[in-house]
Amino acid sequence: xxxxSFEFIAFLAVMFLLYYLVPKKFQWxxxxxxxxVFYAWAGPHFLAYILTTTGTTWLxxxxxxxxxxxxxxxxxxxxxxxxxxxxKAYKAEGKKKTRRPFLACLLLNLxxxxxxxYTDFFISNVNGIFGTDLxxxxxxxxxxxxxxxxxxxxxxxxxxxxxxxxQDSLGKFALFVSFFPQVxxxxxxxxxxxxxxxxxxxxxxxxxxxxxxxxxxxxxFKKLVVADRLLVAVNELIxxxxxxxxxxxxxxxxxxxxxxxxxxxxxxxxxxxxxxxxGVKLVENFERPFFSKNTAEYWxxxxxxxxxxxxxxxxxxxxxxxxxxxxSKASRxxxxxxxxxxxxxxxxxxxxxxxxxxxHGASWNFIVWGMxxxxxxIVSQEFEPFYAWFHGKFPKVGKTFWYRLFQVGRTFCLMSxxxxxxxxxxxxxxxxxxxxxxTQGNWGIFADGSLLALGLSEADWAxxxxxxxxxxxxxxxxxxxxxxxxxxxxPLPVRYALYWVLFVSILVFGAYGIGYDASQFIYNQF
Amino acid sequence: xxxxxxxxxxxxxxxxxxxxxxxxxxxxxxYIHDIIEGRLISEYYDNAGGNDVIFVGxxxxxxxxxxxxxxxxxxxxxxxRGSAQQLIWxxxxxxxxxxxxxxxxxxxxxxxxxxxxxxxxxxYNRMTLDGMRWSQSKVDSIKASMTEEEDFLSYVxxxxxxxSRWSELSGEDFQYLxxxxxxxHQGYLMRVDVRPVTSxxxxxxxxxxxxxxxxYEYLDKMVALCEANGVELVLMKAPSIxxxxxxxxxxxxxxxxxxxxxxxxxxxxxxxxVGIDFNTDTYDNGLHLNLSGAEKMAHYFGKILQDTYQLPDxxxxxxxxxxxxxxxxxxxxxxxxxxxxxxxxxxxxxxGGRNPNEE
Amino acid sequence: MEALLDxxxxxxxxxxxxxxxxxxxxxxxxxxxxxxxxxxxNSEYDVSIPAEEIVxxxxxxxxxxxxxxxxxxxxx
Numbered sequence: 001x002x003x004x005s006f007e008f009i010a011f012l013a014v015m016f017l018l019y020y021l022v023p024k025k026f027q028w029x030x031x032x033x034x035x036x037v038f039y040a041w042a043g044p045h046f047l048a049y050i051l052t053t054t055g056t057t058w059l060x061x062x063x064x065x066x067x068x069x070x071x072x073x074x075x076x077x078x079x080x081x082x083x084x085x086x087x088k089a090y091k092a093e094g095k096k097k098t099r100r101p102f103l104a105c106l107l108l109n110l111x112x113x114x115x116x117x118y119t120d121f122f123i124s125n126v127n128g129i130f131g132t133d134l135x136x137x138x139x140x141x142x143x144x145x146x147x148x149x150x151x152x153x154x155x156x157x158x159x160x161x162x163x164x165x166x167q168d169s170l171g172k173f174a175l176f177v178s179f180f181p182q183v184x185x186x187x188x189x190x191x192x193x194x195x196x197x198x199x200x201x202x203x204x205x206x207x208x209x210x211x212x213x214x215x216x217x218x219x220x221f222k223k224l225v226v227a228d229r230l231l232v233a234v235n236e237l238i239x240x241x242x243x244x245x246x247x248x249x250x251x252x253x254x255x256x257x258x259x260x261x262x263x264x265x266x267x268x269x270x271x272x273x274x275x276x277x278x279g280v281k282l283v284e285n286f287e288r289p290f291f292s293k294n295t296a297e298y299w300x301x302x303x304x305x306x307x308x309x310x311x312x313x314x315x316x317x318x319x320x321x322x323x324x325x326x327x328s329k330a331s332r333x334x335x336x337x338x339x340x341x342x343x344x345x346x347x348x349x350x351x352x353x354x355x356x357x358x359x360h361g362a363s364w365n366f367i368v369w370g371m372x373x374x375x376x377x378i379v380s381q382e383f384e385p386f387y388a389w390f391h392g393k394f395p396k397v398g399k400t401f402w403y404r405l406f407q408v409g410r411t412f413c414l415m416s417x418x419x420x421x422x423x424x425x426x427x428x429x430x431x432x433x434x435x436x437x438x439t440q441g442n443w444g445i446f447a448d449g450s451l452l453a454l455g456l457s458e459a460d461w462a463x464x465x466x467x468x469x470x471x472x473x474x475x476x477x478x479x480x481x482x483x484x485x486x487x488x489x490x491p492l493p494v495r496y497a498l499y500w501v502l503f504v505s506i507l508v509f510g511a512y513g514i515g516y517d518a519s520q521f522i523y524n525q526f
Numbered sequence: 527x528x529x530x531x532x533x534x535x536x537x538x539x540x541x542x543x544x545x546x547x548x549x550x551x552x553x554x555x556x557y558i559h560d561i562i563e564g565r566l567i568s569e570y571y572d573n574a575g576g577n578d579v580i581f582v583g584x585x586x587x588x589x590x591x592x593x594x595x596x597x598x599x600x601x602x603x604x605x606x607r608g609s610a611q612q613l614i615w616x617x618x619x620x621x622x623x624x625x626x627x628x629x630x631x632x633x634x635x636x637x638x639x640x641x642x643x644x645x646x647x648x649x650y651n652r653m654t655l656d657g658m659r660w661s662q663s664k665v666d667s668i669k670a671s672m673t674e675e676e677d678f679l680s681y682v683x684x685x686x687x688x689x690s691r692w693s694e695l696s697g698e699d700f701q702y703l704x705x706x707x708x709x710x711h712q713g714y715l716m717r718v719d720v721r722p723v724t725s726x727x728x729x730x731x732x733x734x735x736x737x738x739x740x741x742y743e744y745l746d747k748m749v750a751l752c753e754a755n756g757v758e759l760v761l762m763k764a765p766s767i768x769x770x771x772x773x774x775x776x777x778x779x780x781x782x783x784x785x786x787x788x789x790x791x792x793x794x795x796x797x798x799x800v801g802i803d804f805n806t807d808t809y810d811n812g813l814h815l816n817l818s819g820a821e822k823m824a825h826y827f828g829k830i831l832q833d834t835y836q837l838p839d840x841x842x843x844x845x846x847x848x849x850x851x852x853x854x855x856x857x858x859x860x861x862x863x864x865x866x867x868x869x870x871x872x873x874x875x876x877x878g879g880r881n882p883n884e885e
Numbered sequence: 886m887e888a889l890l891d892x893x894x895x896x897x898x899x900x901x902x903x904x905x906x907x908x909x910x911x912x913x914x915x916x917x918x919x920x921x922x923x924x925x926x927n928s929e930y931d932v933s934i935p936a937e938e939i940v941x942x943x944x945x946x947x948x949x950x951x952x953x954x955x956x957x958x959x960x961x
Contacts, residue, residue, distance in 0.1 A: 316920070
């Protein structure tokens with residue numbers, strides 16, 4: 001069920017009615033049932049994967065918590081008679097015991113993800129290197145496997161670290177893993193953020209539901225009016241790389257940036273809005289990323305829950321593990337403070353970005369994409385002293401609107417340029433295409449009507465332009481607080497008129513359905 | 527306070543529904559100047575009742591028989607419920623629907639659509655189904671007709687189907703928002719121009735000539751429906767040269783008619799008796815008859831219908847005669863106008879003719 | 886405490902670490918800074934801060950960070 005399908009809207013309507021009709025204590029159970037219906041819709045056999053992850057993680061986490069509790073109780077009871085060293089030894093021993101189920105569960109689930117997602121990538125590389133001809137496995141990817149695996153593993157790690165105790169109820173934990181609005185595309189929630197709001201009773205709250213519906217509509221607008229309409233041109237440009245070089249590549253970069261933004265943030269708006277309709281508060285996944293002034297900031301504002309997941313569960317542990325600390329010490333001694341300090345940080349950054357790239361997709365273009373992001377981050381970190389010097393010398397420049405606009409534009413261009421790697425999905429081709437931007441010089445395409453040959457008419461471009469302008473205005477307004485709050489303060493006719501405009505523009509200007517082409521209706525021969 | 531809120535919401539809802547309804551009307555194709563076939567089905571409702579003969583089928587009925595001639599020569603009242611590429615289940619459900627409005631003495635089904643056993647084309651579905659008024663028959667017809675890409679909901683709310691017409695709205699869409707135009711003569715689409723047959727189709731052999739079970743199932747349902755309502759069912763195959771009507775198919779229809787005691791007329795074998803001359807009686811090289819051909823067909827077929835089923839001559843009934851006089855006047859006025867255009871422009875400029883100079 | 890303040894000052898000379906208690910919440914310290922701080926603390930105090938202790942509450946102010954160091958030293 002796609003979010004933008006009639007079935008899903010009907011499913012949502014039924015869920016909504018039931019949710020506020022059933023006794024409040026059963027609400028979470030209804031969400032669980034709905035989530036499994038939603039998941040099974042994609043193919044009942046996929047349930048096996050999510051059930052495996054749910055079951056093993058639930059068991060392992062409970063086991064770990066029970067051992068931790070036993071150890072703590074034992075320690076408390078025998079505190080007086082133990083020396084500090086003994087206590088330390090006992091703790092270390094205890095940690096070791098919990099590590100076994102932890103690692104077993106972690107490796108099993110990451111293993112499933114790795115096998116399903118990366119086997120073919122591995123085979124293709126083996127074939128490429130050794131000239132073998134191994135057959136691809138072509139596993140069907142279960143819906144949202146990367147997302148729910150990461151969400152569950154985050155929970156497992158937190159329990160292992162003793163951040164919170166494991167969830168006793170299998171049903172409640174299953175809901176945390178499979179909650180239908182977010183299972184397909186995130187956000188990757190943390191258990192301690194979600195648990196409370198997911199399981200508690202939710203009385204009918206008109207305002208909350210109205211806000212949720214508004215958010216869903218806004219997501220629909222971004223996705224149907226802007227993203228899906230733009231997709232036609234983006235696909236045309238990307239699927240025929242030989243025909244569209246030079247300035248067209250630049251065009252593809254920017255159009256893809258807009259398309260991806262509208263599609264992804266629109267989808268997340270729907271997700272968060274749907275959850276809100278059910279009274280569940282999800283964490284934000286985007287914070288106006290295209291207003292970022294540098295790459296590091298961009299990655300703190302784009303796909304936030306993925307970024308923080310990688311930071312908390314990969315970047316930090318790698319950076320502070322004993323070998324890395326030793327490396328840090330050694331490099332500081334050998335290379336001097338300034339340089340030595342940076343080497344371990346950069347090394348962990350590189351590892352994280354390698355994994356992030358791999359997470360996005362099992363192919364080299366994503367890995368190169370990750371490494372380029374890493375490179376940009378490191379280079380801008382290295383430029384830090386230069387910027388400091390520059391701003392020290394010209395203190396006024398940095399504070400002007402134009403300079404900030406320059407920073408935002410620079411970041412947007414840089415990120416768009418790197419992102420083009422996941423368009424062509426082929427590293428040499430991407431570099432070749434980008435190269436033609438500088439050599440071809442076909443800048444005339446922006447004025448000679450070439451844009452109208454990409455599958456979009458003048459009217460389509462007008463809709464996209466207006467849609468982007470509206471998105472920009474909403475983003476600008478959102479900087480100083482919730483747009484929906486501001487709207488709620490407006491007089492009723494204004495509010496209703498705006499809702500009407502939003503709803504009708506989705507209905508009329510959305511790129512959905514079969515699409516009208518007068519020539520289909522031309523009567524011939526029958 | 528609560529009351530006030532209630533009324534506000536009520537008014538807002540009314541405005542919303544009203545505006546959506548308006549938008550839907552605006553965005554649905556009007557089929558006024560182009561592809562007027564899209565209007566065939568909906569025109570029936572103004573003419574329902576009092577028809578002794580109902581023809582159902584695809585273009586082989588609505589372009590090949592003139593009900594006005596049936597009236598003028600035999601006093602037979604008739605209506606053609608035809609539409610472009612009407613599929614057999616659509617014909618069946620149209621019969622079913624028609625029986626809610628009137629009970630004719632005879633229903634004639636054109637058997638060409640026996641060759642299609644599954645939904646063919648979304649656009650043609652639309653032209654047959656959008657014009658129908660809501661009834662169980664329409665619901666069933668939609669369900670039987672939908673191609674994989676279609677959604678039932680978009681028939682309930684055609685706005686969901688036609689929303690992207692916003693960029694192609696024309697004056698016609700505004701002018702005919704709340705009215706429509708009368709273009710047909712009891713479901714007959716008139717063309718007076720001539721384009722003779724120049725070649726006959728080569729009969730590419732088929733792997734399998736057997737009509738599918740689905741089609742027979744609907745044919746059986748038609749037989750049962752007519753029987754239950756005391757209506758005589760007649761099967762016909764119009765004298766269209768394209769698409770090919772294979773002998774093997776004809777054989778099956780012969781057998782079916784015999785088995786069920788139905789009259790089956792294959793006019794392809796009767797062209798001489800009817801008097802059809804493919805040099806003068808077709809406007810598109812033999813796909814469809816023109817007015818001259820359709821009148822010849824009515825002349826011949828009407829005699830058979832009247833003789834076989836003792837259809838009453840309504841010309842003596844002054845009330846019916848007055849109604850039909852109006853229809854006949856409209857018919858002859860259009861005939862005259864078409865000949866005038868033919869003379870003036872060399873083609874049927876406003877009746878869907880193709881400008882020979884543009885080809 | 887002095888040594889800790891030196892470490893912090895070196896990273897962000899413009900911040901008043903003695904009073905600021907929203908180092909994470911206001912995004913003054915980013916993840917690069919945090920790792921730099923942890924490695925510096927490691928060589929200065931000889932405590933290793935494990936990943937699970939990298940939470941906003943422990944890094945929002947110099948004082949909280951110092952408490953963390955003391956606690957970890959104590960545990961050792």
